[in-house]
Amino acid sequence: MIFTPFKINGKEFKNRLIMSALNTGFVIDNEFSDKVSEFYKKRAKGGAAAITTICAVNKEGSFNNMPFNGEGFDVFCNKMSNMLKEYECKHIVQLFHYGSGSTFQGEKREEFIPKNMSVEDIKHIVESFKKAAEISVENGADALEIEAGKGFLLSEFISPITNDRDDQYGDSFDNRVNIVFNVMKSVREAVGAEIPVILSVSGAQMTEGGYTVSDMVKLCEKAEKEGLINAVKVSGGWYNSKVPCETYFVPFETIGAISDSIKRNLNIPVITEGRLNSVTMGEKMIENTMTDFLAIGKSFLADYDIAIKILEKKTYNVCQGCNKCIESIMRGEELYCSYNPEAGFEYIENTHxxxxxxxxxxxxxxxxxxxxxxxxxxxxxxxxxxxxxxxxxxxxxxxxxxxxxxxxxxxxxxxxxxxxxxxxxxxxxxxxxxxxxxxxxxxxxxxxxxxxxPVVPDVFKDKKYILAKDVFFGSNKVIENIKRGKTVIIGGGSLGLELAEFINDKCCICDENIDVLSKYTDIPLSDMYKKPDITIIEKLPILGFELNSTRETVINGLLNNDVKMFTDTEVIEVKENSIVLSNDKEIEYDNIIIATGSEPVSSTIAEELMNERISYSIIGDSDYVxxxxxxxxxxxxxxxxxxxx
Ligand SMILES: Cc1cc2nc3c(=O)[nH]c(=O)nc-3n(C[C@H](O)[C@H](O)[C@H](O)COP(=O)(O)O)c2cc1C
Ligand code: SF4
Missing domain, CATH: 3.40.50.720 (NAD(P)-binding Rossmann-like Domain)
Structure with a gap:
């Protein structure tokens, strides 16, 4: 069904795969450079039914080199629309304002308290949405998408957490969505009834005290009834939600369920967005009328040919949900994909x-x-x-x-x-x-x-230990020993933390099995919940520093499993059954696992190649870890x- 055409407001899309709006960080001053053109061309050629590009409604609402409604945007939009048309790919322009985050990004954002906008400011912003809509349609956009989710400006009004106003734009839910209705009305007024207008919402804020799925149903139902929108796009929580929505922790099924709850109440098409890494699941959702379209962001980064490969039933490069692409954008850098280094370099590839x-x-x-x-x-x-x-x-x-x-x-x-x-x-x-x-x-x-x-710290030389890799690839006996005894993991970087997750996963019985076992067997509940006794020792002041946006979730998961963790701590002495730590504590152990890091494989090959005058290059961990x-x-x-x- 993914490859059956479908219409939004009478406009036909050749299949159900839409590329989501992704700020690339490389549209400088609205220039339609080779880098930009090749990036999108590859994905249009790769079979997307539509590609969403961004138009920040004014310069202040943009961040990190994104297209904005200002000098040159008309030319940019026109060139993009024309290029996409060559590949039968519709051009959706997302009308965007970053909100409070446009001024403060990265770590500073947490400390930043935004000021309330004046009523005049709000009117000005609504007008900016209208102008951006007009210019986009004049320059070939097939459809418009109003971004009202993910923590960007309009959703900051909708959320009771970020909106503390007490005027007509704050307090009650109806007031908090006022600005969204003003924007939708002015956009519709600007572009007429023919152009498809999509409202993009986070199906739920996914943060305690934030707005809910029922709130979004109310908003979308009313917007549909008033004829303001022709489709709704539903994604997961905000980009700074406690649940890291963009990562491998939140499967597509979760977002699918949220979008289904909204679709049940609407008569216009619904587009589901977020973490689609299983086409089978997406296909099933369309078949079961849970959604009409699948919007894909990161998977189009990880593989520009994803749509064609799905059509031809070929394997494709799956997005790993590692979030490194978003992290690079949030740092103000250009976008890159950890698992597809070619993303953003398509223009160079063409010259090679x-x-x-x-x-x-x-x-x-x-x-x-x-x-x-x-x-x-x-x-x-x-x-x-x-x-x-x-x-x-x-x-x-x-x-x-x-x-x-x-x-x-x-x-x-x-x-x-x-x-x-x-x-x-x-x-x-x-x-x-x-x-x-x-x-x-x-x-x-x-x-x-x-x-x-792997490198083994000196203090463990001649002592009994297991290497992390021997636990990962080891026999059941290794896990059995860990299950029974006290285990200390030396090293709390990503390797040590993920090793602890792996051990927990091996040792705990999953909840569904517990239901069956407690009903039909006499295994004591205490045995089923028996968590392995794990302590992690890290010499740096921070655990899992390489993990960035997934760090907090990994650590919380370990804390829930009673894993003990020490930072800023080194092992001073290893005794037969205990280790002495630099914080004066002595802890008992049955198993020590080394997860401290690695060093390049030592080899004489480079020297021998040089002696024979054969050119070579050393890359990856062989060069430095x-x-x-x-x-x-x-x-x-x-x-x-x-x-x-
Ligand atoms: C690098 C990057 C940049 C993004 N920029 C935007 C943006 O400017 N506007 C927006 O609404 N969403 C943006 N998103 C969110 C995506 O549109 C999409 O909602 C999100 O990535 C979830 O879908 P996915 O898992 O298929 O990528 C961005 C995502 C990524 C990865
Ligand atoms: S960087 Fe990671 S999350 Fe982003 S697209 Fe690539 S694999 Fe997916």
Missing amino acids: RRIATAKKIVVVGGGPAGMMAAKKSAERGYKTILITNESRLGGQLNMAGLPPKKDDIFKFIENLENDLKALDVNIVYDTFADFEKIKSYEPYFVVLAMGSV RDAEKALKDGFELFLRMFIA
Whole structure:
């Protein structure tokens, strides 16, 4: 059903996949640059029925280099509409105002107390929405979307948390949505009845004391009845909700259920947006009349061909919900995708045409850096050989996919492996690549991506410990020991925290099973809820510092499972059954797990290649240790810079 056309206000969309509004951070002064054009062209070519681009209704309402209604916007919008038309892709312009966050971004935003707008300010903003609507339609927009959710300006009025006014725009719900109705009326007045107008709402604020699904039903029902809108787009909570809506913690099903509750009360089409990483689920929702369209943001970043690949039933690159793209935008940087380093660089890719050459490139290492380098090498046309000493590809990603809810990482590995096979990369498994082996392929260039090995702090040398990877990949016996005894994890970075999540997941019986077991067996409830005894020791003042926006949720999950955590703490002495900490505490243990970090694999290959005058590059953890996403970027960037005659 995803590929059956559907209409909004009489305008036909060729399928049900709409690309959501994404601020890219690279539209500078409304310029329709090659970078912008290629970014959107790829996604239009990739099969989207419509692409949503942004128009901040004035400069103040924009943030981080987004298009805004000011000098040059008419040309920008016109060029975008015309380009999208070439691919039968409709152009939806989102009318946007960032609200209080436009002045203060990042960490400062938490401390910032916005001032109340005057009634004159509000009238001015409503007028700005109207003008932005007019100019967008004059310049080819097929439809308009009024952004009234996610924590941006209009939703800040709707929320009782952020709106403390006591005039006609505050206090009661009817007053708080006044500005939204004023905007919808002025937009409709400006563009007439023919143009589809979509109202974009967060189905619920998903924050205690915030607005609810019933509130949004009321708003949408009234707007529909008054003929102000032709469709509603429903997403999850705000971008700063306590529930991190954009991440892997909130599945599409959750947002689907919210949007279904709203759709039941409406007669106009509904578009569901947020975390669509399973097409099967999206398809089912359309079939079951729970939604009419699927709006996809991040998955279009992770794979610009996603729509075509779904149509052709091919594997596609799944968005991992890691939130790194949003974090980069919020920091005021350009958008990037951890799992698709090509996003934003499509324009450069176009200038790196495939060349006809018999030159061979040998990539040593089948982890993220090696796989990405091999893909890019083969795409350029080099005969590419990838040698790995393991029986499967993926390297450290195979470990990253094991903690709860992170199994989409295995789809990423599978997809990348399929790409390599389709590009005829010769993958040599289970083979140790020493210098002689590499030389036997007569390489023109060698990429060393051999990864890293765990580092064990000196105080644990000659003591009994387990490495984190041996718990992840270990036998049931390892987990059994952990279940029974007291476990101390040394290292509270992302590895240590995710290891604790993994252990908890292995040790606890899920709630549905508890229902059945307590009804039909005599297993005591205390046994079913028996949580493993875990303590995490971190020497830095912060836990999981690399996790950023998912950090709080991970830590709260561990606290709920009674995991004890110490920061700013080092291990001073390891005794037979206890460890002494720098905070003067002594804690007992049965198992010690080392999750402290890694160092590059040591190897003489580089030196040997140099002696034989064979060119090489060292990338990923082999160069210096970093996370998997940076390793992928390394593999990608190497071939951005590579010109071999
Ligand atoms: C990098 C990035 C930039 C975004 N910028 C905007 C924006 O300017 N306006 C907006 O309404 N939503 C914005 N969003 C939110 C998306 O439109 C979408 O609602 C959200 O990503 C959830 O959908 P998804 O999981 O399919 O990406 C942005 C999201 C990302 C990842
Ligand atoms: S950076 Fe992460 S969340 Fe963003 S699109 Fe890429 S995989 Fe998805």
